[in-house]
Amino acid sequence: MNETVRFRRDRPLLTHRTMWSKLMRWSQRTAVPREPTPDDFRLFGTYQPALGWIADPTGYIYWYNQAWYTYTGTTPEQMEGWGWQSVHDPDVLHAVIEKWINSIATGQPFEMVFPLKGADGLFRPFLTRVIPRHDADGTLTHWLGNNTEVTQLVEFEQSRLLLVRELHHRIKNIFTALHGLISFTARQATSPQEMASVLIGRLTAKAKAQELIRPKVGQTADVLETPTTLGELLKVVVQNQASIDSRRVTLDGPSVPISPGATEALALIFFELTTNSSKYGALSNETGTIQISWSVDGEALAVSWTETNGPAISGQPGQNGFGSQLVELFMRTLGGSMTTERATEGFRLRLSLPLSQISPWLVAA
Numbered sequence: 001m002n003e004t005v006r007f008r009r010d011r012p013l014l015t016h017r018t019m020w021s022k023l024m025r026w027s028q029r030t031a032v033p034r035e036p037t038p039d040d041f042r043l044f045g046t047y048q049p050a051l052g053w054i055a056d057p058t059g060y061i062y063w064y065n066q067a068w069y070t071y072t073g074t075t076p077e078q079m080e081g082w083g084w085q086s087v088h089d090p091d092v093l094h095a096v097i098e099k100w101i102n103s104i105a106t107g108q109p110f111e112m113v114f115p116l117k118g119a120d121g122l123f124r125p126f127l128t129r130v131i132p133r134h135d136a137d138g139t140l141t142h143w144l145g146n147n148t149e150v151t152q153l154v155e156f157e158q159s160r161l162l163l164v165r166e167l168h169h170r171i172k173n174i175f176t177a178l179h180g181l182i183s184f185t186a187r188q189a190t191s192p193q194e195m196a197s198v199l200i201g202r203l204t205a206k207a208k209a210q211e212l213i214r215p216k217v218g219q220t221a222d223v224l225e226t227p228t229t230l231g232e233l234l235k236v237v238v239q240n241q242a243s244i245d246s247r248r249v250t251l252d253g254p255s256v257p258i259s260p261g262a263t264e265a266l267a268l269i270f271f272e273l274t275t276n277s278s279k280y281g282a283l284s285n286e287t288g289t290i291q292i293s294w295s296v297d298g299e300a301l302a303v304s305w306t307e308t309n310g311p312a313i314s315g316q317p318g319q320n321g322f323g324s325q326l327v328e329l330f331m332r333t334l335g336g337s338m339t340t341e342r343a344t345e346g347f348r349l350r351l352s353l354p355l356s357q358i359s360p361w362l363v364a365a
Helices: 016-030 039-046 066-072 083-087 090-106 151-186 191-217 231-238 260-280 322-334 359-364
Strands: 051-055 061-064 110-117 124-132 141-148 247-254 287-295 298-310 337-343 346-354
Touching: 051 066, 066 110, 090 110, 090 124, 090 359, 110 141, 231 247, 231 260, 231 287, 247 322, 260 322, 322 337, 322 346
Parallel strands: 247 287
Antiparallel strands: 051 061, 051 141, 110 124, 124 141, 287 298, 298 346, 337 346
């Protein structure tokens, strides 16, 4: 008795487990056990999704399945014997032939990844495995070949290697930066306690910058889909410091994406400015405020840091203070410039940063 499994649109879909159980019961009632026939094997070999072929003991290929002809867009007459060379990448063909001849001479299985040209003219990587078949006396009678496209696996491996190289590069840069920060801080600190306090602050700023960059690592190396913006960076490094009332720091500017390399340098620049302001400037009292504004000016990013209602300007350190030296150092690293103004009403700093270093997306646009 034949039975049809019906699915009604007005009923919710069955769960996977229920669906599977129902199909199993239906199959057990309707299936007729039998041995596979030669036609079954011929059907499987001809229409399996992977590219397949058979060669004689000398390597002469005399049969391909339908998937081979569909992918390559060739005919049996074009492919017979050694005609398969026409769909191989000439740059790789010599290595393929050399390895294939070695398998034919030794009777050893063949395995290699190489590109094959499709009917559309594009080369795609295939994992090719060929195994020898022997008769009862151990004489080699056939070679059975199978080509499986592995484009996604190859792309994944390339992405993995790129990520590893990027990780190694970042780790090297981190240790280089740490060495510089420790050396600079040690030369300026007057006590171990001061060195520890200042160094912890700088490392925390660097760590916050890394947190902004970290979610982007899984994206492509060429263009980040959701890069950190300057506003996000300033909120984390300046406005959200635990010791600062966020209402005393105002941010005003457009959404400007920041490259990962520039994010770390800018984080340390704004950390130093915030630290100096907390010690000597607007944030060292209860009434001072900071306004940070930015805009795109041609091929540069212009940033203005303005402090008001702080203590007398004479209490602020000179241009050669260590914090200022670090700011100057990172500005040179970014290829930018800065100007400062110290007046009785407050301190003002203007930064000019090249978009090519800070936000290459805007340059490309």
